[in-house]
Amino acid sequence: MGVEMIRSFIIGLDSYYEDKDDFQILDAAQNLSEKMKDFADLNDEIKRVNEVIIGNLQAGxxxxxxxxxxxxxxxxxxxxxxxxxxxxxxxxxxxxxxxxxxxx
Structure with a gap:
């Protein structure tokens, strides 16, 4: 049931995966998960830099x-x-x- 949910999600993002086996679907899900983590890390860095810039602007x-x-x-x-x-x-x-x- 879990793999079917993941399959549905991945195919919803990209129909290329419609005829792929479970391992290929899970690999795509893993790659997507890693990309999302990278984006979250980048977002955290952007927030940190923004805080520094705002602090500098407030300091003159x-x-x-x-x-x-x-x-x-x-x-x-x-x-x-x-x-x-x-x-x-x-x-x-x-x-x-x-x-x-x-x-x-």
Whole structure:
């Protein structure tokens, strides 16, 4: 009865499996199950990244051109600023375009 339920489900997804034996149906179900787990893991990672981004935005970071920037008025040396950035898992940027300069 369980295999028939799985068969019905798999064939409902893809009629290719209509004439396949139980082992092929169960293999397809296993592959589908693994893909669903991969998607669930990916979804968890996306949620984690979103939480980090939201936290950064709430802490004063800004989005520009698909990048996050934190602009501070701290008076540090370049090396101190770089070290602070690296502690945050980021890099100290060099402003290279007029658009970035306007953002700053």
């Amino acid at each position: 970071w800004m989005i520009y051109n698909r990048n996050l920037y934190l602009i501070t008025r701290d008076k540090n040396t370049w090396w101190e600023s770089r070290r602070e950035c690296q502690k945050e898992g980021s890099e100290l940027v060099s402003i290279e375009t007029q658009e970035e300069q306007i953002l700053a």
